[in-house]
Amino acid sequence: xxxxxxxxxxxxxxxxxxxxxxxxxxxxxxxxxxxxxxxxxxxxxxxxxxxxxxxxxxxxxxxxxxxxxxxxxxxxxxxxxxxxxxxxxxxxxxxxxxxxxxxxxxxxxxxxxxxxxxxxxxxxxxxxxxxxxxxxxxxxxxxxxxxxxxxxxxxxxxxxxxxxxxxxxxxxxxxxxxxxxxxxxxxxxxxxxxxxxxxxxxxxxxxxxxxxxxxxxxxxxxxxxxxxxxxxxxxxxxxxxxxxxxxxxxxxxxxxxxxxxxxxxxxxxxxxxxxxxxxxxxxxxxxxxxxxxxxxxxxxxxxxxxxxxxxxxxxxxxxxxxxxxxxxxxxxxxxxxxxxxxxxxxxxxxxxxxxxxxx
Amino acid sequence: xxxxxxxxxxxxxxxxxxxxxxxxxxxxxxxxxxxxxxxxxxxxxxxxxxxxxxxxxxxxxxxxxxxxxxxxxxxxxxxxxxxxxxxxxxxxxxxxxxxxxxxxxxxxxxxxxxxxxxxxxxxxxxxxxxxxxxxxxxxxxxxxxxxxxxxxxxxxxxxxxxxxxxxxxxxxxxxxxxxxxxxxxxxxxxxxxxxxxxxxxxxxxxxxxxxxxxxxxxxxxxxxxxxxxxxxxxxxxxxxxxxxxxxxxxxxxxxxxxxxxxxxxxxxxxxxxxxxxxxxxxxxxxxxxxxxxxxxxxxxxxxxxxxxxxxxxxxxxxxxxxxxxxxxxxxxxxxxxxxxxxxxxxxxxxxxxxxxxxx
Numbered sequence: 001x002x003x004x005x006x007x008x009x010x011x012x013x014x015x016x017x018x019x020x021x022x023x024x025x026x027x028x029x030x031x032x033x034x035x036x037x038x039x040x041x042x043x044x045x046x047x048x049x050x051x052x053x054x055x056x057x058x059x060x061x062x063x064x065x066x067x068x069x070x071x072x073x074x075x076x077x078x079x080x081x082x083x084x085x086x087x088x089x090x091x092x093x094x095x096x097x098x099x100x101x102x103x104x105x106x107x108x109x110x111x112x113x114x115x116x117x118x119x120x121x122x123x124x125x126x127x128x129x130x131x132x133x134x135x136x137x138x139x140x141x142x143x144x145x146x147x148x149x150x151x152x153x154x155x156x157x158x159x160x161x162x163x164x165x166x167x168x169x170x171x172x173x174x175x176x177x178x179x180x181x182x183x184x185x186x187x188x189x190x191x192x193x194x195x196x197x198x199x200x201x202x203x204x205x206x207x208x209x210x211x212x213x214x215x216x217x218x219x220x221x222x223x224x225x226x227x228x229x230x231x232x233x234x235x236x237x238x239x240x241x242x243x244x245x246x247x248x249x250x251x252x253x254x255x256x257x258x259x260x261x262x263x264x265x266x267x268x269x270x271x272x273x274x275x276x277x278x279x280x281x282x283x284x285x286x287x288x289x290x291x292x293x294x295x296x297x298x299x300x301x302x303x304x305x306x307x308x309x310x311x312x313x314x315x316x317x318x319x320x321x322x323x324x325x326x327x328x329x330x331x332x333x334x335x336x337x338x339x340x341x342x343x344x345x346x347x348x349x350x351x352x353x354x355x356x357x358x359x
Numbered sequence: 360x361x362x363x364x365x366x367x368x369x370x371x372x373x374x375x376x377x378x379x380x381x382x383x384x385x386x387x388x389x390x391x392x393x394x395x396x397x398x399x400x401x402x403x404x405x406x407x408x409x410x411x412x413x414x415x416x417x418x419x420x421x422x423x424x425x426x427x428x429x430x431x432x433x434x435x436x437x438x439x440x441x442x443x444x445x446x447x448x449x450x451x452x453x454x455x456x457x458x459x460x461x462x463x464x465x466x467x468x469x470x471x472x473x474x475x476x477x478x479x480x481x482x483x484x485x486x487x488x489x490x491x492x493x494x495x496x497x498x499x500x501x502x503x504x505x506x507x508x509x510x511x512x513x514x515x516x517x518x519x520x521x522x523x524x525x526x527x528x529x530x531x532x533x534x535x536x537x538x539x540x541x542x543x544x545x546x547x548x549x550x551x552x553x554x555x556x557x558x559x560x561x562x563x564x565x566x567x568x569x570x571x572x573x574x575x576x577x578x579x580x581x582x583x584x585x586x587x588x589x590x591x592x593x594x595x596x597x598x599x600x601x602x603x604x605x606x607x608x609x610x611x612x613x614x615x616x617x618x619x620x621x622x623x624x625x626x627x628x629x630x631x632x633x634x635x636x637x638x639x640x641x642x643x644x645x646x647x648x649x650x651x652x653x654x655x656x657x658x659x660x661x662x663x664x665x666x667x668x669x670x671x672x673x674x675x676x677x678x679x680x681x682x683x684x685x686x687x688x689x690x691x692x693x694x695x696x697x698x699x700x701x702x703x704x705x706x707x708x709x710x711x712x713x714x715x716x717x718x
Contacts, residue, residue, distance in 0.1 A: 142614045155548055155556045189514055189602040197514050197599055224606025228614035240556055241600050243548040247583025248604055249611060255501045255587035256615070259646055263639035273635025280622035280629050287618055 006304075007328040009105030010041030011321055012098045015051055016074045016091035017111020019311045022046055025110075026054040028317030033065055036322045038329075043104055045069045045095040069094060075111055077310060081118035092116060096123045099303045106304035106324040108295065110312040116305065117153055117298055124301040127333065129340040131158070133300035134165045134239070135307065136172055137246060138293035144230040147173045147182075151296055152243030159202040160347055162186075162236055166207055166216050167339045168299040169234040175330030176293065176323055177233070184211075185222035185232030187241065196221065199238070207236070209346050215339050253288075295320030297327065304328060366687040368464030369400035370680055371457045374410055375433045375450035376470020378670045381405055384469075385413040387676030392424055395681045397688075402463055404428045404454040428453060434470055436669060440477035451475060455482045458662045465663035465683040467654065469671040475664065476512055476657055483660040486692065488699040491516070492659035493524045494598070494666065495531055496605060497652035503589040506532045506541075510655060511602030518561040519706055521545075521595055525566055525575050526698045527658040528593040534689030535652065535682055536592070543570075544581035544591030546600065555580065558597070566595070568705050574698050612647075654679030656686065663687060 015025040022044075029042050044051055048070040055061045055068070071094035075084040087093055092111045098104040100123045109116055113135075121133055134150035134157075149169035150157055157165070166184050173182040186204055188196040195201075204221060211218030222232050237245070264274040274281070294316040295306035304327055308320045346352065374384040381403075388401050403410055407429040414420045414427070430453035434443040446452055451470045457463040459482045468475050472494075480492055493509035493516075508528035509516055516524070525543050532541040545566055547555040554560075563580060570577030581591050596604070623633040633640070653675040654665035663686055667679045705711065 142618045152548055187603060189511055189599055224603045224608075225610050227607045228610040237603070240548055241603055244546055244583045244596070244600055245604060245607055248586045249583075249607070251584050251587040252608060252611065256643075256647065259501045260639065260643055263642045264636055266639065266642075270636040270639050273632040273637075274639075276632030277623055277629040277636065278632075280619065280625065280633075283622045283625075284615075284619055288615065 005329075006105050006331050007038070007325060008040070009328070010043050010103075011039075011106050011108060011324050012043045012045055012069070012095040012104035013317070013321065014091045014095045014107065014109035014111050015044045015046035016071070017109055018308075018317075019077070019110070020313060022050050023054055024312075024314050025317060026051065026058065026060070027314040028321065029066055030058045030060060031314055031318040032321040033060070033063065035318065036325060039321065039325055040065060042066045042321070043069050043095075043098060045071050045098070046091040047072050069098060071095075075115050077112050079112060079115060081114040084112065084115040085119045085122065093119055093123075096120055096305070099305075100124055105328045106306065108306045108308065108317065108320045108324055110308040110310055110317065113152070113307055116307055120298055120301060120305045124303045124305065127300055127302060127337055127340065129337070129344050130164055130168070130300040131161050133298050134161070134168060135296050136169055136299050137296040138176065138290070139246075139249070140288050140290060140293065141228040141230070142287065144233065145177060145293060146227060146232060147234045148242050148246060149234065149236060149299070150239035150242050151246050152239045153298065155238070155240040155243070157238035159199055159206055162199075162203040162238065163206040163210060163343060163347060164300065164340060166210065166218070166234065166236050167343055168336060169236065170216050171332040171336045171339070172297055172299055172327065173234050175327045175332050179233060181217040182233030183219045183231070184216050184234045184236060185219045185226065187224070187227070187235050187237040188221045189223065191221045191223055203236075205352065206347055209352060210343050213342065213346055215343055215346075291315050292319055293323065295323045302333070364688075365464050365690050366397070366684060367399070368687070369402050369462075370398075370683050371402045371404055371428070371454040371463035371466050372676070372680065373450045373454045373466065373468035373470050374403045374405035375430070376468055377676075378436070378469070379672060381409050382413055383671075383673050384676060385410065385417065385419070386673040387680065388425055389417045389419060390673055390677040391680040392419070392422065394677065395684060398680065398684055399424060401425045401680070402428050402454075402457060404430050404457065405450040406431050428457060430454075434474050436471050438471060438474060440473040443471065443474040444478045444481065452478055452482075455479055455664070458664075459483055464687045465665065467665045467667065467676065467679045467683055469667040469669055469676065472511070472666055475666055479657055479660060479664045483662045483664065486659055486661060486696055486699065488696070488703050489523055489527070489659040490520050492657050493520070493527060494655050495528055495658050496655040497535065497649070498605075498608070499647050499649060499652065500587040500589070501646065503592065504536060504652060505586060505591060506593045507601050507605060508593065508595060508658070509598035509601050510605050511598045512657065514597070514599040514602070516597035518558055518565055521558075521562040521597065522565040522569060522702060522706060523659065523699060525569065525577070525593065525595050526702055527695060528595065529575050530691040530695045530698070531656055531658055531686065532593050534686045534691050538592060540576040541592030542578045542590070543575050543593045543595060544578045544585065546583070546586070546594050546596040547580045548582065550580045550582055562595075564711065565706055568711060569702050572701065572705055574702055574705075650674050651678055652682065654682045661692070
């Protein structure tokens, strides 16, 4: 990708792996082509026999901005990463291959997360200096959005990997949200220096050094209490904590939403009240819905891979395509590589030796 | 405590350590004596000069069920655990001493968590066979309540300690909620056997063995998605994850609540709607409020210690007193000791040797 910029390349969409099937993905493509400014080309990867009629059904068969790349196989949600990687004719592996071969700029998939991470890492390779890719996800709050990184790629993340995540997360936040030098917080269980696990105190030393070198905008350790307040933009944690946190929040939202809905519909008077106050509920949905920022990027690879929830509907997939394009435009890879290289130099320096030696 | 049962002993309340001061604690005592059936005696521990007039103010000075134990010093929220332990005349240390000396059955404190854990562990000692105490907290959901253990006492919890937490949490859940043989889930990032960290797979082996021996009712690994569904009653995790989870949920609730309130009050029509639907909001508050189950016990010690939030109001403290009495009545220590002993035997058995050797 030397002469053309990354955003000139099409986005490849794995059309088969999601829970709602290819019809939802085609509907998402339709929406994206209508709504996302500057989206020039989409490649829908999947079974031609199914995708052809679906495209025709919504008039996309004659749209030059979209084409099908035939891939007859599908990777199921329960398949093991290693096994599924062998399915070279699957929609996911084919979509990744398009990017690896330089035919597409990014992949969007709502398929099996484990398979996507495993295959993407093998096929797209890590950025120079990065040890492991990390999954990042944007969580909306009242006055700001925060990026949680790692949301589950590496259950056991070393201090150095956590420091890489701070760099990767900062670059992605700037690209996706448009805020430069986002505030980075290290998620832990007490904000006094020296509190938390050994991994945390070591990571804190690394992040402080990266902050002093101007590579990241490091705030310091933060507690769970701070996450939804407008304190940190990039919340760094290991993939075990991050994954549990993200899924628990989702479970909590579901429980709150269902209970409120039932309570509001319980009597005619409450129903009337709900009707009159409906603007408030719509505003709530708009503020807290992950719709606009769906698509969790697997950061630290040579190309952009966006994972959306297995049960993603057309709006989620549309947003992932939009965020994909936005991120490609920002073309963050060059700066990230410089920052990682500089960061690795700092973390190897004699002053950091006591930390590095133990990782 | 041989002839008298544990619930015959008074409950000692640290009246000075909370953010809202002794007046709120006295108000809580007043409420508790009025509302909590079978509550025979409370000892308010703190500065006599402040507590005397407060008791008089609400007519409790002539109530034989309440007495003051003078303790002139206060441990501040920012004091270091080790330093604060030396304040023998502080309300917290004095309250713990009442229990250690057999004068009270339980302690309720909204003071400095670190100090309380440190001093309670030293003064009340661990139950035989238990390696480390754990902080447990009840989280309300739509159709059930779940107990999160450990909520922050041990940031790095070994598989054996996690197994102890499953036993301790099960006993406490039965005592506080009244449900025998609660379902125990191990919180992790994927429910297939072998997924997650090494610590998790080892803990799973222990819990499975404890389940097969009938010591706990073990469900298996659960994901964050399952927490708010009616799947597990006792959710076992390390103190690092648990603390971050609990505080993030609190931060999330605060953000949702404030936003909804502002949106509902934004226009006259929404205000009217809110008035008509107010029953729904009250019901939500009742379902999800931690009011009724406030007070996080520090489990695994020889006596009961309940920590309530630093900012606890009278209702929270009242509930902690009620839960304290309930738990004392259940007199769970004897059974817990048997279960821990049996569990330790199982975890030491040759079949478990490969696991035990590494801890």
